[in-house]
Amino acid sequence: MDSALSPELSPDRFIAPTVAETAKIVIAGAFGVGKTTFVGSVSEVSPVHMEETITRASALVDDLARTPSKATTTVGVDFGRIHLGDALVLYLFGTPGQVRFSFLWQELIVGALGALVLVDPRDLDVSHEVLGLLEENGVPYAVAVNQFDGAPHHPLEEIHEALALEGHTPLTMCDARERASCMQALIQLTEYLARLAHPLEPRP
Numbered sequence: 001m002d003s004a005l006s007p008e009l010s011p012d013r014f015i016a017p018t019v020a021e022t023a024k025i026v027i028a029g030a031f032g033v034g035k036t037t038f039v040g041s042v043s044e045v046s047p048v049h050m051e052e053t054i055t056r057a058s059a060l061v062d063d064l065a066r067t068p069s070k071a072t073t074t075v076g077v078d079f080g081r082i083h084l085g086d087a088l089v090l091y092l093f094g095t096p097g098q099v100r101f102s103f104l105w106q107e108l109i110v111g112a113l114g115a116l117v118l119v120d121p122r123d124l125d126v127s128h129e130v131l132g133l134l135e136e137n138g139v140p141y142a143v144a145v146n147q148f149d150g151a152p153h154h155p156l157e158e159i160h161e162a163l164a165l166e167g168h169t170p171l172t173m174c175d176a177r178e179r180a181s182c183m184q185a186l187i188q189l190t191e192y193l194a195r196l197a198h199p200l201e202p203r204p
Contacts, residue, residue, distance in 0.1 A: 023090055023114075024093065024112045025090050025114060038182050077094060079093060090190070114192075116141065140196055156173070159171060170188050172188055
């Protein structure tokens with residue numbers, strides 16, 4: 001019997017698949033900015049939502065003026081997963097937006113490669129606390145302006161200035177209801193994180 005392997009048994013047919021890199025990404029933002037919707041739109045698996053019904057007591061604490069129809073709120077974490085190509089898997093952790101759950105933010109950002117901060121163009125000021133928390137903990141982030149129906153359309157330059165972002169911080173528009181829009185925001189974030197991890201060497 002010929003010792004040579006037949007084409008069907010060639011070692012080239014049994015090359016081990018490439019193991020994808022994984023990264024923890026936090027989806028952050030103030031109360032009611034669309035974090036749960038974002039994770040649900042983009043996750044390729046059924047997302048895990050830890051939500052509770054908004055009670056009368058909660059309504060007295062949380063500002064529902066911008067989201068009067070909101071009936072539930074995240075009290076733990078939203079979790080989803082998405083592949084960016086074959087080489088990178090993002091594990092998405094959506095944070096609760098209320099200040100009283102800030103202790104959970106501290107836990108969720110541990111081990112995070114970076115964060116995507118959703119902001120509401122109807123009230124940019126409420127985002128400063130979240131941005132400050134990430135900066136204090138050294139978590140790099142990009143910002144996505146969630147386009148709510150009827151919300152004002154401010155130029156990105158004005159939003160960048162209003163949020164006092166560093167010049168290199170990515171800022172984009174996003175619709176948390178649309179998967180393609182969410183994907184684009186995540187791609188922009190990961191490209192930014194890659195540039196931070198591998199800055200270009202200065203030319204001699």
